[in-house]
Amino acid sequence: MSAVLSAQGLRAYYRVQAFGVTREVRAVDDVTLAVGQNEIYGIAGESSSGKSSLIKTLARAIRPPLEVVGGSVTYDFGDGPQDLYAMAPDRLAAIRWRNLSYIMQGSMSVLNPVRRIRRAFADFARPHMEGSRAEYEERVEAHLAHLQLSPSVLDAFPHELSGGMRQRVTIALATVCRPRFIIADEPTTALDVIVQKDVLAMLRRIQQEMASSMLFVTHDMAVHAHLTDRLGIIYAGRLVEEGATRDVFRTPLHPYTSHLIASLPRIGDVAPKQGLPGRPPNLADPPPGCRFHPRCPLAIPVCREQSPPLEALAPGHRVACPVASRMPQAA
């Protein structure tokens, strides 16, 4: 399986300069990951762990002060791998929406409140679609119908739609060009569980029909368990564990992952949940060595000194933890 997206040693920092002092916030630090065709790759992590910064960097939707400091992002849309950050602007414009689309966080504000949905499609999707006006309109309406939206939403303003409908419109907008790669940033976070399930099923169906790949970001582990094929856990800007979603849930290797999964409620489980002491580190001044060590119950002296590399402990299951690497694998 060839990778559609591969990131190598990606680093992106927020750089702020004031009064001659430069401060760096290392929001994305040495992330290496690959997403194959027809795969849903999940990214999990708590708030402020750098999830959104990571996918903005992967989509080249970054604005100062966030900038890429090192590493590369390569996409392969069937015509050979291409470095996203070395791409000419016209080539970039050509792949966006057609090959690479982005469902942004907060669907409530993604649509311009003073423009009708029809205009949103005309602004965002029309320039990337070929064919006559009639064909384009037919395609849009067919696509909306496919997502259980009536064509009448086209004449509505965003505030006239319910949250679920608006989310579906945003997804329709991002998928109408049948992109090969979809980046979804917390698309279901603002929705209640029932609507969430609908929207997830719809996303999954669309992704399967188009055999496209998807990068799915949410802090909600239950959604990951439900939807994603592979899962990457982000802590403080670093990828700490990566593997098939089933393996990560069954045998979490990194202590942070174990705690994340242990925090999920189970039916019939009455034992009180234990919180992890401490707070996520300040990314402007991260702790040396493993960034998790101040909170880690298993920390050993080497954790304070060396930043652990991601190592494959089982096929396709990588973890950045010296303790986990030394333990004999039960799985």
Place this chain on the structure above:
Amino acid sequence: MLRIVRDLLRTNWEFAAGTLLLLGVLVLALLSFLSPYSPIDVYVVPPDMPPSGEYLLGTTSRGQDLFWQLTAALRNTLLFGIVVAAVSRVIALLVGLFAGYLGGGGDRLLMLFNDTFIVLPIFPILVLFYFVMRDQMSTFMLALVMACLGWAYDARLIRAVAMSVKAREFTTHSVFAGMTPTEIVLREHLPYVVPLLFSTTMNNINWSIGLEVTLAVLGFTDVNTPSIGGLIYWANQHTALVSGIWWWLAFPVVALVALFVGLFLLAISMNEYIDPRSRLARLGGGT
């Protein structure tokens, strides 16, 4: 749109009163096309006649029927205000929207111009323009000059809105979709400032007419083209107040006040249309 106007007329007395006053002024201005006399001719009727059935608003010392003079004056003054507002809106929109969207160096450059125009003392400059251009200083020319001087405050206002809109998700979305800055500004951000544009237009018309009247009263405009300020100028020249020709001053002033108050009421009632919170406050539903 029609429904909004109807609702505003019904629930908002400022809007209703403002519309009524402006309609009155507009009807008067349109009547000028039916005038039996050319507005620049003098001594066509007996001078100094008080208001009567024959001369509705009396006649001036220059032998002009004040009613028909007033209609022509209102038409020119109104047209003047509209031209100034229209031209200065275009400048304010372009500068404000692009400065807000571009940020950084472009913003600083545009705001340098903008702030220069804010601190310029406009009145002396207009007087200077009059003395330098003299014969070329037609009403239309004056309107263009004032439009070039009167956009800066509103450009700052529009820039502020553009900056806030720029930070919203849909702008990022538009950038990601490959829209150019011009497309984003004109298609995504422009609709956002349209309500603001309405109310600044009213204020700008008021401002420009006020300034034009001031200039005209002092004789610093083309006073042969009838305008409200021009009427007052000629009344002063003929010492109308001393000789008891009060109607020559009173009616132009009343018409001008009606125009000002009408525009002002429209501008503030526009608030209700722009900001739903003030609508709630009116209904007693909190702030």
